[in-house]
Amino acid sequence: MSRLALLAVVLVASPTVAFAQQGDVARGRQVFRVCAACHSLEPDRNMTGPSLAALWGRKAGGLASFERYSDALKSSGIIWDDRSLDAWLTDPDRMVPDNAMPFDGIKEQRDRADLLAFLKDATKPGAAPAVTAQSGTGGMMGGGMMGGGRVPNLREPQTSERVTAITHCRDTYRVTTADGKTRAFWERNLRLKTDSSKDGP
Numbered sequence: 001m002s003r004l005a006l007l008a009v010v011l012v013a014s015p016t017v018a019f020a021q022q023g024d025v026a027r028g029r030q031v032f033r034v035c036a037a038c039h040s041l042e043p044d045r046n047m048t049g050p051s052l053a054a055l056w057g058r059k060a061g062g063l064a065s066f067e068r069y070s071d072a073l074k075s076s077g078i079i080w081d082d083r084s085l086d087a088w089l090t091d092p093d094r095m096v097p098d099n100a101m102p103f104d105g106i107k108e109q110r111d112r113a114d115l116l117a118f119l120k121d122a123t124k125p126g127a128a129p130a131v132t133a134q135s136g137t138g139g140m141m142g143g144g145m146m147g148g149g150r151v152p153n154l155r156e157p158q159t160s161e162r163v164t165a166i167t168h169c170r171d172t173y174r175v176t177t178a179d180g181k182t183r184a185f186w187e188r189n190l191r192l193k194t195d196s197s198k199d200g201p
């Protein structure tokens with residue numbers, strides 16, 4: 001009698017334990033939606049960010065087909081695994097200052113665990129992409145103006161807004177501005193503003 005009861009307890013308890021350790025893949029798939037605006041899971045399908053296919057064991061900044069890595073990430077010496085990805089997704093700027101990922105991080109430990117459980121499966125070589133990546137234009141669709149509708153003043157642009165040179169290679173444009181900085185853009189994210197109204201230059 002007591003052995004039967006013990007067996008029942010073990011049977012009920014063990015899946016819960018495994019679950020807590022591994023993270024919830026289905027929940028992780030939902031969390032990944034915020035990443036899918038910038039990252040695909042298909043090999044070498046790069047968007048604003050690099051493809052995440054075959055991520056585990058990869059050197060940070062090491063995907064040859066992605067040409068817009070920051071120097072900071074490329075020289076970080078990080079190898080992506082459970083631990084380094086958890087730190088990166090908690091606070092990217094803290095782990096790699098001056099990185100180029102426009103993302104604040106996920107503060108909830110459980111969300112990160114679920115996301116990593118999902119990603120570990122979905123990025124395995126040969127895994128079918130489980131989330132259809134979006135068009136990659138993120139929130140910039142809809143024909144409206146970027147920047148919350150404020151009319152840009154093109155007559156007196158700041159040095160950081162005045163373009164002095166553009167170069168182009170494959171899917172990447174490098175834009176140099178009058179403040180001396182050069183930024184790399186995925187071709188579908190590049191927008192130039194012109195203004196032919198009386199407010200324009």
Ligand code: HEC
Nearest residue numbers: 034035038048049050060061069070073099100101102103
């Ligand atoms: C707004 C776009 C954007 C979002 C949202 C975003 N990323 Fe990124 N991600 C990037 C960019 C750009 C880089 C390259 C950063 C660099 O070079 O410094 C990057 C880099 C990475 C890398 C390093 C890849 C490598 O090859 O070294 C990982 C891992 C990553 N992101 C995971 C995620 C995950 C997971 C999420 C969602 C929680 C996410 N990112 C959200 C744009 C984004």
